[in-house]
Amino acid sequence: MIPLLLIIPLVFALLSVLLPRLPIKAIAIPGLVLQLIASIQLSVHTYKHGASDYALGSWEAPLGIALHANGFTVTLLTLTAFIAIVCAVYALIYLKRYEHEQRYFWPLFWFLLASLNGIWLSGDLFNLYVGLELLTFSAVGMVALTANKASLQAAIRYLFAALLGSLGYLAGVALLYGQYGTLAIQEIALIGTSDAPTQVALALMTVGLLMKTAIFPLHYWLPPAHGGALAPVSALLSALVVKASFYILAVLWLQLAPDAISPAAAQVLGALGAGAILWGSWCAFRQPDIKMLVAYSTVAQLGYLMFVFPLSIGTNAAAAELAWQGTVLHLLAHAFAKSAMFLSVGTLVLAIGHQGIKDLAGVSHRVPLALFAFGLSAVSLMGLPPSGGFNAKWLLLQSALSSGQWWWFIFILGGGLLTAAYIFRVFSVSFIEEARHKFAPTHWLLDVSALTLAAAAILLGFVSQWPLTLMELVPGVRS
Amino acid sequence: MTLWLEAFNTDFWYAIVGAVLLVLALGAFITSRQLIKKLLAFNIMGSGVFLIMVGLAQYQHGPDSVPQALVLTGIVVAVAATALALVLIRKFVLKGGQP
Numbered sequence: 001m002i003p004l005l006l007i008i009p010l011v012f013a014l015l016s017v018l019l020p021r022l023p024i025k026a027i028a029i030p031g032l033v034l035q036l037i038a039s040i041q042l043s044v045h046t047y048k049h050g051a052s053d054y055a056l057g058s059w060e061a062p063l064g065i066a067l068h069a070n071g072f073t074v075t076l077l078t079l080t081a082f083i084a085i086v087c088a089v090y091a092l093i094y095l096k097r098y099e100h101e102q103r104y105f106w107p108l109f110w111f112l113l114a115s116l117n118g119i120w121l122s123g124d125l126f127n128l129y130v131g132l133e134l135l136t137f138s139a140v141g142m143v144a145l146t147a148n149k150a151s152l153q154a155a156i157r158y159l160f161a162a163l164l165g166s167l168g169y170l171a172g173v174a175l176l177y178g179q180y181g182t183l184a185i186q187e188i189a190l191i192g193t194s195d196a197p198t199q200v201a202l203a204l205m206t207v208g209l210l211m212k213t214a215i216f217p218l219h220y221w222l223p224p225a226h227g228g229a230l231a232p233v234s235a236l237l238s239a240l241v242v243k244a245s246f247y248i249l250a251v252l253w254l255q256l257a258p259d260a261i262s263p264a265a266a267q268v269l270g271a272l273g274a275g276a277i278l279w280g281s282w283c284a285f286r287q288p289d290i291k292m293l294v295a296y297s298t299v300a301q302l303g304y305l306m307f308v309f310p311l312s313i314g315t316n317a318a319a320a321e322l323a324w325q326g327t328v329l330h331l332l333a334h335a336f337a338k339s340a341m342f343l344s345v346g347t348l349v350l351a352i353g354h355q356g357i358k359d360l361a362g363v364s365h366r367v368p369l370a371l372f373a374f375g376l377s378a379v380s381l382m383g384l385p386p387s388g389g390f391n392a393k394w395l396l397l398q399s400a401l402s403s404g405q406w407w408w409f410i411f412i413l414g415g416g417l418l419t420a421a422y423i424f425r426v427f428s429v430s431f432i433e434e435a436r437h438k439f440a441p442t443h444w445l446l447d448v449s450a451l452t453l454a455a456a457a458i459l460l461g462f463v464s465q466w467p468l469t470l471m472e473l474v475p476g477v478r479s
Numbered sequence: 480m481t482l483w484l485e486a487f488n489t490d491f492w493y494a495i496v497g498a499v500l501l502v503l504a505l506g507a508f509i510t511s512r513q514l515i516k517k518l519l520a521f522n523i524m525g526s527g528v529f530l531i532m533v534g535l536a537q538y539q540h541g542p543d544s545v546p547q548a549l550v551l552t553g554i555v556v557a558v559a560a561t562a563l564a565l566v567l568i569r570k571f572v573l574k575g576g577q578p
Contacts, residue, residue, distance in 0.1 A: 126549055133556045137563055144567055152571040156514060159567065163521050163560055164508065170553065171501065171528045177546060178494075178535030 001042045002054040002067050005077060005117045008035045013110030024106045025092055032085040035113070039077040046074045047470060053123070066184065068123035071470035072328070076120045076247065079332060083239050083339050083453065084113055090343050090449040091232040094350070098230065101145045105233075108145075112138040112236065119244045124183040125173045128248050129166060132212065136162040139241050142233040143225045154224035161211055161221040165245070168208025175201035185256050194260035202260060205252055206269075212245035215306060216276035219299045223283070227295035231346020234291070235453075238298045239339035243331055246305050253309055254324070263314030273306025274411040281418035285425065289355050290348070293422060294341050301334050301381065304396070304415065307408055311399045319403035325468050326395030332467060333380050333388030333460050340377040340453035344370045347446045351439050357426060362435025369447035371430055376454035378423045380461075383416040388460025490538040497530025514568045514578055518561060525557040 012031040016024040046052065051070035059065070069077075088109070095102040115134035122128050136159065144155035173183070179197045180188050192198060207218075214222035222242070226234050253261055280300025287293040304327075311323030347370040352359050363371050380389035393412055400409040504523035511517055529550045536546040572578045 126552070130552060130556065133560070137559065140563065140567070144570075147570060147574075149571065149574040149576055152567055152574060153576060156564070156567050156571060159560070159564055160508075160517055160521070163564075167521070167524050167528055171531065173549075174528055174532035174535060174546075177532065177549075178539050181536070181540050181543075183545075 001038060001045060002052065002069055002121060003056065004038045005035065005042065005121065006067075006114060008038065009110045009114035009117060013107050013114060016107045016110060020103060025102070028088050028092070028106060028109075029085070031110075032081065032088055036078070036081040036085055039074065039081045042069055043074040043078055043470065046071055065127055066123045067121040068186075069121060071472065073120045075328070075332070075467045075470050076243075077117060079335055080113065080116050080120070080240055082456070083236070083335060084109075086449045086452050087232045087235050087339065087343070090235075090346075090446055093443045093445050094230070094232055094346060098146070101230070104141070104145060105230075108138045108141045109236075112142065112241070116240055116244060119247065123185060125176065125185060125188075126183050129170055129173060132166050132169065132245065132248070135241060135244055136166065136212075139237055142237070143229045145230060145233065150224070151228050154221075154228045157221045158225040161218075165208040165211035168211070169205045169248075170208075172201040172203075172205030172208070175204070185251060189256050192257045192260065194257070198257060198260050202252065202257060206249065209245045209249040209252075210269075210272070213242050213249065213302060213305075214299060215272050215302060216279050216299065217272075219276065219280070219302075222299055223292055223295040226298060226342075227289070227292040231342055231349070234295070234346075235339035235342040238295070238342060239335040242298070242302060243335065246302070246331070250308065250327075254312065258313070261313055263310070266309040266313035269306045270310035270408060273303040274408075276300060276303030276306070277411055277415040277418065281415065281422060284422040285418075288357060290345055290357050290360065290426065291342075291355055293357065293426070294338070294345055297341075297381065297419070297422065298338055300415065300419070301330075301338065304330050304334075304392075304412070307396055307400075307412065310405060310408060311396065311403055315399075315403035315405075319399045322395050322399035322402060325471065326392050326399060328467060328471055329388055329395060329460070329464055330392035333392050333457050336453050336457035336460065337377040337380040337387075337389060340373055340450050340457060341381070343446070343450040343453065344373040344377070347442050347450060348374070350446070351442050352437050353440065354437060357429055359436055360426065360430045361432040362439070363430045365433070366435065366439040367442065370442070370450060373447065373450035373454040374426070376451070377457055378419075380454075380457035382419045382423065386461040387458045388464065389457065391461050391464045488538065490534045493534030494531045494538060495534075497527040497532075497534060499527070500524070500530065501527030514564075514571075518564050518568070521564075522557065522561060525553065529553055 008031060015022060046069055054067045056065040095105060115131050115138060119128060119131035122131055140155050140159045143158055144152055175197050177183055180191060182188060211218045226237050277300050280296050284293045284296035287296060308323050308327040312320035348363055348367055349355050351367045380387035383389045383393040396412050397409060501524055504520045504527060508517055508520035532550055533546045536543050
């Protein structure tokens, strides 16, 4: 089952590159259904039998590529497959007006999925590097799809930032291999010490990954890239792509070398997260453009992911477990809510023909379903009950109390209020009766796909136990 | 003094030179505003990392095929990255952007 998750997207990617006359769009949905089934089956298998390994082509590590599936990775695989299928349905309709772009969209889309699955499944540091690079290439290609001056500039900026980040990561890999003579994460976790080369390696890798995750103050490349891309692309980038480098960061800090990391360093990462929440929310509040508002909201929401480090390093076991669970839920809830938000905003912009927030006047009458999807996803982003976002913040708050770190309590609560502030800017305009522009009719499937993702973000609040039960099967992550 | 110098065998010098290249090119990458210069700096940084990767591993563990295989993969990735960047920069300049 494990190799299928790489083979399916790669086969479809090659098909859509090599045989462009094939009805690429028509075969995309069956392929995605296959991928979803495969990841659900792997989840069920992991739930019943625990973590599993697979050596590609029977070549064992270190020369072969070892794949590893545990409770956390199957959750991410299923999340990826689900969001991909909804975004693909949206893209089928949305890209009809982009004749030239959609020829390139589908191959890049499949390569993006293949590299995401590769990252989730990879068990060694170097394959994670290769996965990160492939992810960057397909994501940059997708940002540059419309090939106008602004999107090319955003893509170049994104590419340079990402390349710098992955070189930092690779330099760390070089130092770790020089030190331990192995790249397998589980092996280094066993023999790792906290000597100077390990610390330098971790510092280099951390800075590189923070750059790729767009954590404040290294977030400068994200808003133009995510805000300027086509709607389904923005949804995929904000929901999944930035989470991949965060996943690697979490594996490094919590699994690879938990002893090499000082609580002070963890506090620094937490402070960056707090800075991201404040700065991202402030910028989102000031944006005149609705897509840029949602992009800056991503900068702010990524900040919450950083709280896992101060809350779980150098604290008690109960706080660490709560922090980890809250972070995983936040990752899932933000993925659903932010993709729903980008898709619904895409529909709104399509209907109005303008991107300014002041142009949104009248949408509550004319495009009510898209606005409703926007509202539902906003509920989860603000952390109002009942939603996945609420449960995530609740767990993080409890962890902050349990570890006695009241300062993070303030930022977690305050972040929700700041989110409300910039979201209500959108609502205050959209309920104005008089429209400034004529509205174009939009396809009903666009609304359905945005609503599906928004509903998933809300429903996560009721079924939070599912991912958390799977998560308890993760060996190695401190809980 | 001589003992101390003997510890610095050729492999170790590779790693040191790699580190120096990495730092110099990082400076150039951050300070230069021209896109092509940035791309060149990225390539030199990559070479620095590869030198560290092979040199350090051989210094610690003797001749080893794994880092060489890794560097080979790394070079392929760097070439692909350079090609992608060149295409994007060319398109950007054709649309009237500053190179």
